[in-house]
Each structure stands twice: as C-alpha cells, then as structure tokens.
Amino acid sequence: MTAGLVDLTDTDLFVHGDPHAVWAYLRANEPVHWNPSPDGGFWSLTRYADIHDVYVDPGTFSSEQGTVMGGSFGSAQDSATGQMLICADPPEHRLLRQQVKQGFANSMLALIGESVRLYADRALSRIVADGGGDFAVDVAPELPAGVLAAMFGLSAEDAHYLLALTRNMIGSEDGEYNDGDLALVTAQVEIFxxxxxxxxxxxxxxxxxxVTMLLNSCINGYPMSDAQILYNCLNVVVGGNETTPYTACAGVAAFAEFPGEADRFYASPEVLPTAVDEILRWTSTNAYVQRTATRDVVIRGVPIAAGSKLTLWNASANRDEEVFDRADRFDVTRTPNHHIAFGVGNHRCIGQTVARQEVTILFDLLRERGIRFELDGPIERLRSNFMLGTKHMPVRVV
Ligand code: HEM
Structure with missing residues (x-):
C-alpha cells in the first residue's frame, strides 16, 4: 500500500474491504494524510493524540460547515448552521445544548431504560423461538425503537416508521435504502x-x-424557534437511531469472532461494564467527524490552510497502538479504556448515557438469558464511510 492509493471516500472499502488495515497504514506512515476528492479534498487524521487536540479546539476547528463529508448541512449558508447542535460552534452551541440536555435527564433515562428493556426482551424472545434470524433487522433496531417510544412518546409503529426514514438518510449511498441523487434531501424532508x-x-x-420540553424552552429569553426545535430533534433521532443498532450488531459479531472473550463475558456478570466499553471502542460506529480549519495551522509539521476540511477518524484513534495495549485485540476486561467512540470536547455525544444504557441492557439480557449466537451467513455492511453499519447479519441461536 502507498498513501497515494488511499481513498477514504471509496465506499467499496467499507462494504468489502478492511478500513482498519488502511487506518493502521496511515497511523504508521502518514498520520496527516491528504485525500483528494471531487469536493476539493480533505485531510485525514488517524492518530489518537492529533484527533483529541483538534476536538478540544473548536475555535480553530469549526463544526459550522458540517461534520459529514459532502453531506447535509455542509455549507456556510445552510440554515442548520448555528441552529442545530452538531453544526453549531460556541457560544450558540452551549445555549442549544443546555436545552437539548433536558431530554437526557435522569427521569427520562429511567423511562428509556424500562422501554428499551421491554423492546429488546421481546425481540430476543422472538429470535430465540425461531432459532435464529437476521440480528440486524430483527433485534438491533429495537434498541432505538425503545428509546424513541420513551423520549418522543411514539407508538411502536411510528418509532419503526421514523427508524426507516433515518436509515434512508444515513444509508443514502446504499442502494438497499435509497437510490438517486436526491436521496439524502428526500430522506431529510420526510423526517422534518x-x-x-x-x-x-x-x-x-x-x-x-x-419535543414538549423544547416547545417550552427559551434561549436568551426567547422561545426556541420552530427551526431550532426541528433541527435538534432531527439531530437526536438520527444520532440515536443510526448508531447503537450497528454497535449491537458489531458487538455480537465480535463475540462470534472471539469465542474466548464471549466465554469470559458469559461466565461473570462483573465483566459487563468493561465489556460494554470494549464493544464501543472495538466497533466505533461513528467512523469519523469533520471539522473546518478557521486559520492556518500546522499539525505534525504539515501546513493546513484556513478553510481546509479535516476528518477525525475515531475508529482509527480507538485502535491506536500508542494508546491501547494490544489495540487490535478485543478484550472484554480492558482497563483502562479511554476510547473516543463518542468524540471529545464540547460536542461529545449528548446521547452517550442512553447509548451505554442500550448496549448494557442488550448484553445484560443476553448473558442473563444465556442467549448466544453464531453467524449463519455473511455479514452485509452498509455502504457508508461515516457509519460502520451492518445491514444484515444472519445468526443461529446456539
Ligand atoms: C454507540 C452509539 C453512539 C455513538 C458511537 C455516537 C457518536 C457520537 C459522536 C462521535 C459525536 C460527536 C460529533 C462531533 O463531535 O461532531 C456524537 C454527537 C451526538 N450524538 Fe451520538 N453517538 C451514539 C449514540 C447516540 C444516541 C443514542 C443519541 C441520542 C439518543 C445521540 C445523539 C447525538 C447528538 C444529538 C450529538 C450532537 C452533540 C453536540 O453536537 O453537542 N448519539 N455522537
């Protein structure tokens, strides 16, 4: 491999290839890598330390021009800029976050926990009764469905409808969910x-x-605008729907790939907390986030011009050999485990407690009920370099 051949916009790599091998190569050989692309190109950072430093300096590395390559909310003129958490910088970001945080208060977390347990338990009972099925379709989406039911007060039917819409948005490059040039825009309009x-x-x-909480919220003495409410609800539903199901799938796949680690996990309930963090590190479903440099900077001796796009590859940072001992080993008792699957700094995932809760509930149920799976066919991965997603994962209950 040479750095010149690396193209992190090539979605084939994420469907059929081994992106971890590419990131390992970049970490070792060109940790600040220029990736040409039709949009004008971008820098890729793959080392933990560099990514961390960029995350914690929002003044120099802005989110306002979008955090997904070539994606939505990408232009300075986009009406989401400064109104939606993910593409706002301080001070607007802090004001919005204070309001959205209400949806993650302890009273809501308790309701979410009950709901997720119910949805996950039911789905597991069905797949066990059938002796197996498609874990990615039959079980994993029930985690965010349980969240939507509690956090947005939705029926199971509406929760699944909304899940299908967010899948179309994040899967807009994948023919199974969407096709055509306007796929992304159409999906977003439907969610709105x-x-x-x-x-x-x-x-x-x-x-x-x-939704009710935001309708009653004020920023600087003024009620939140309809646009602010809709953009931030969109941010929460997409952030919640299109991450944890993939984490769940990749976690179950990791147990199938490393049966010794699965044995250790199933043997002892005390392993659950470290296992959850290891699943989050190992799977790093939100592969990267994007920032835009607001001034000329130098990273590892490489000059980066103001206005350049930088991609921070969380999935690579979480396998950085300089930070994680035997980084390429899945270890359910890994301690310490300072992974950055949820990002770092002011944008650090606002839903991380909910995400941890979902993954914990699922794996706790699996252990408690003694349910183990083995793969029963090839895993089909999502065509996306942004979400390391699993579309289909045939499993057999063993
Ligand atoms: C394993 C699951 C998850 C992963 C890996 C993940 C990852 C991330 C990352 C890396 C960021 C930082 C983005 C940035 O710095 O630009 C983020 C932000 C965010 N996440 Fe998550 N997330 C997960 C689950 C969730 C859940 C369950 C929710 C909601 C229920 C959620 C909602 C959000 C929102 C609204 C933001 C924007 C926060 C801000 O900009 O202040 N995420 N997430």
Missing amino acids: DFLAELADSRKDRPGHDL
Missing part, C-alpha cells in the same frame, strides 16, 4: 415532515417528551 407533525400535536397535547 414527521417531526413537524409531531410538534404540532404536542402543542395541543403536551407530553413528557423531548
């Missing part, structure tokens, strides 16, 4: 329509849900 209708109904009939 759904959320706008929900907000209208909550104006008449308030509930104990995030």
Whole structure:
C-alpha cells in the first residue's frame, strides 16, 4: 500500500474491504494524510493524540460547515448552521445544548431504560423461538425503537416508521435504502415532515417528551424557534437511531469472532461494564467527524490552510497502538479504556448515557438469558464511510 492509493471516500472499502488495515497504514506512515476528492479534498487524521487536540479546539476547528463529508448541512449558508447542535460552534452551541440536555435527564433515562428493556426482551424472545434470524433487522433496531417510544412518546409503529426514514438518510449511498441523487434531501424532508407533525400535536397535547420540553424552552429569553426545535430533534433521532443498532450488531459479531472473550463475558456478570466499553471502542460506529480549519495551522509539521476540511477518524484513534495495549485485540476486561467512540470536547455525544444504557441492557439480557449466537451467513455492511453499519447479519441461536 502507498498513501497515494488511499481513498477514504471509496465506499467499496467499507462494504468489502478492511478500513482498519488502511487506518493502521496511515497511523504508521502518514498520520496527516491528504485525500483528494471531487469536493476539493480533505485531510485525514488517524492518530489518537492529533484527533483529541483538534476536538478540544473548536475555535480553530469549526463544526459550522458540517461534520459529514459532502453531506447535509455542509455549507456556510445552510440554515442548520448555528441552529442545530452538531453544526453549531460556541457560544450558540452551549445555549442549544443546555436545552437539548433536558431530554437526557435522569427521569427520562429511567423511562428509556424500562422501554428499551421491554423492546429488546421481546425481540430476543422472538429470535430465540425461531432459532435464529437476521440480528440486524430483527433485534438491533429495537434498541432505538425503545428509546424513541420513551423520549418522543411514539407508538411502536411510528418509532419503526421514523427508524426507516433515518436509515434512508444515513444509508443514502446504499442502494438497499435509497437510490438517486436526491436521496439524502428526500430522506431529510420526510423526517422534518414527521417531526413537524409531531410538534404540532404536542402543542395541543403536551407530553413528557423531548419535543414538549423544547416547545417550552427559551434561549436568551426567547422561545426556541420552530427551526431550532426541528433541527435538534432531527439531530437526536438520527444520532440515536443510526448508531447503537450497528454497535449491537458489531458487538455480537465480535463475540462470534472471539469465542474466548464471549466465554469470559458469559461466565461473570462483573465483566459487563468493561465489556460494554470494549464493544464501543472495538466497533466505533461513528467512523469519523469533520471539522473546518478557521486559520492556518500546522499539525505534525504539515501546513493546513484556513478553510481546509479535516476528518477525525475515531475508529482509527480507538485502535491506536500508542494508546491501547494490544489495540487490535478485543478484550472484554480492558482497563483502562479511554476510547473516543463518542468524540471529545464540547460536542461529545449528548446521547452517550442512553447509548451505554442500550448496549448494557442488550448484553445484560443476553448473558442473563444465556442467549448466544453464531453467524449463519455473511455479514452485509452498509455502504457508508461515516457509519460502520451492518445491514444484515444472519445468526443461529446456539
Ligand atoms: C454507540 C452509539 C453512539 C455513538 C458511537 C455516537 C457518536 C457520537 C459522536 C462521535 C459525536 C460527536 C460529533 C462531533 O463531535 O461532531 C456524537 C454527537 C451526538 N450524538 Fe451520538 N453517538 C451514539 C449514540 C447516540 C444516541 C443514542 C443519541 C441520542 C439518543 C445521540 C445523539 C447525538 C447528538 C444529538 C450529538 C450532537 C452533540 C453536540 O453536537 O453537542 N448519539 N455522537
């Protein structure tokens, strides 16, 4: 391999190839790598220390021009800029985050926990009764469905409808979910329509849900605008729906690949907390985030011009040999484990407690009920370099 041949926009690599091998090569040979692309190119950072430093300096590395390559909310003129958490910089970001945080308060976490356990338990009972199935379709989406039911007050049917919409958005490059040039925009418009209708109904009939909380929220003495409410609900539903199901799949796949680690996990309930963090590190479903340099900077001697895009590859940082002992080993008792699957700094995942809760509930149920799976066919991965997703994962209950 040579650095010139590396192309992290090549989604074939993420469907059929081994992106971890490419990141390992970049970490060792060119940790600040220029990747040409039709959009003008971008820098890729693959070392933990460099990625960490960029995350904690939002003044120099802005989120306002979008955090996904070539994705939505990508231009300085986009109306989401400064209104939606993920593409806001301080001080607007802090003001928005204070409001959205209400949806993650302890009382809500308790409701989410109950709901997720119910959804996951039911799905596991079904797949056990069938002797197996497609874990990615039959079980994994039930985790965010349980979250949506509690956090947005949705019925199971509406939760699954919204899940299908967010899958179309994040899977907009994957023919199974969407096709055509306008796939991304169409998916977003449909999600906005759904959320706008929900907000209208909550104006008449308030509930104990995030939409109602935001409808009653003020920023600098003014009620949040409809746009701010919709953008931030969109941010939460996409952030929640399109991450944890993939983490769940890749976690179950890791247990199938490393049966010795699965034995250690199933033998002892005390292993659960470290196993959850190792699953998060190992799977790093949100492969990268993007920032834009606001001034000329130098990283590891490489000059980076103001206006350049930088991609921070969390999935690579979490296998950095300089930080993690035997980084390429899945170890359910790994301690310490300072992974950055949720990012770092002011944008650090606002849903991380919910995500941990979902993964913990699923794996706790698996251990408690003694349910183990083996793979029963090839895993089909999502066509995306942003989410390390699993579309299909046939499993057999053993
Ligand atoms: C394993 C699961 C998850 C992973 C790997 C993950 C990863 C991340 C990362 C890396 C960021 C930082 C983005 C940046 O710095 O630009 C982030 C932010 C965010 N996540 Fe998550 N996430 C997960 C689960 C969730 C869940 C369950 C929710 C909601 C229920 C959620 C909602 C959000 C939101 C709203 C933000 C934006 C926060 C901000 O900009 O202040 N995420 N997530």
